[in-house]
Amino acid sequence: MAGVNPPLRVLIVDDEDLVRGGLTMMLDGVHGIAVVGEAADGDEVPAAADAHAPDVVLMDLRMPRVDGITATRRLRLRRDPPEVIVLTTFDADEDILRALRAGASGYLLKDTPPARIVQAVHSVAAGEPILSPGITRRLMDRALTRAGAYERARDALAALSPRENDVVVAVAQGRSNADIAAELHMSVATVKAHVSNVLDKLHLDNRTQIALLAHDAGMA
Known part of the structure; x- marks a missing residue:
């Protein structure tokens, strides 16, 4: 059908x-x-x-x-x-x-x-x-304790635009694309484009890795 x-x-x-x-x-x-x-x-x-x-x-x-x-x-x-x-x-x-x-x-x-x-x-x-x-919070806490993680994460995120960093923070907070769109006053398609750009720029595979990096950087 x-x-x-x-x-x-x-x-x-x-x-x-x-x-x-x-x-x-x-x-x-x-x-x-x-x-x-x-x-x-x-x-x-x-x-x-x-x-x-x-x-x-x-x-x-x-x-x-x-x-x-x-x-x-x-x-x-x-x-x-x-x-x-x-x-x-x-x-x-x-x-x-x-x-x-x-x-x-x-x-x-x-x-x-x-x-x-x-x-x-x-x-x-x-x-x-x-x-x-229970795994998510444990992982975030674990990631924050890794030696040098903060500096490496901040350096990596410096390559992003301010808007992309806003999206990174929202992803790390567990927000859906629709929630991010409403909060940042953009379309869902624009949010998806920003997420895709972040993945490409930072050579990451998925949103979980974005969240780990954001928490390493102390952004969320």
């Missing part, structure tokens, strides 16, 4: 058969989502991505041959890469930071309720990052 968006194509990557099967059963029955493939290890991800062209990848963190961080980094180097949500049992700060810096748009724990996982798939596909509750 004209005007009806196709379902989001999801690839599930996990070395446990039961986890892959459970996620497939849960997500494939949801309106607007189609599980198009599975992979049992990070080394299978490139071929699976070629075969299935996913919009979103649910990525396990620890796998026997190639871990989820490496697989995510390789995916993000592709032309028109899919969004990646890390779905894991591990919540150590270093694991989370490594995943986000590799380009993941989301980080959820495996005890996340099904409805939240469904929401996360739709959110990252729309350009909105998702983290498990």
Whole structure:
């Protein structure tokens, strides 16, 4: 039917058969989502991505041959890469930071309720990052303590225009594009353009990385 968006194509990557099967059963029955493939290890991800062209990848963190961080980094180097949500049992700060810096748009724990996982798939596909509750503040606090982080972040943000810096602050505060547009008196399309310019100038992958940088710089 004209005007009806196709379902989001999801690839599930996990070395446990039961986890892959459970996620497939849960997500494939949801309106607007189609599980198009599975992979049992990070080394299978490139071929699976070629075969299935996913919009979103649910990525396990620890796998026997190639871990989820490496697989995510390789995916993000592709032309028109899919969004990646890390779905894991591990919540150590270093694991989370490594995943986000590799380009993941989301980080959820495996005890996340099904409805939240469904929401996360739709959110990252729309350009909105998702983290498990409690992780965001922990990450921001952790980032602020990193040696030299403040100076490096301030130097990087100096390359932005004043308006772009306003958008960076709003992104770091967790505001949606619509909220930013209303607050800064601009259109949503203009906000999206500013966010895109910030990502390009600072060589970042997503809004979560913008937020981390803003907090490093003490801007939010």
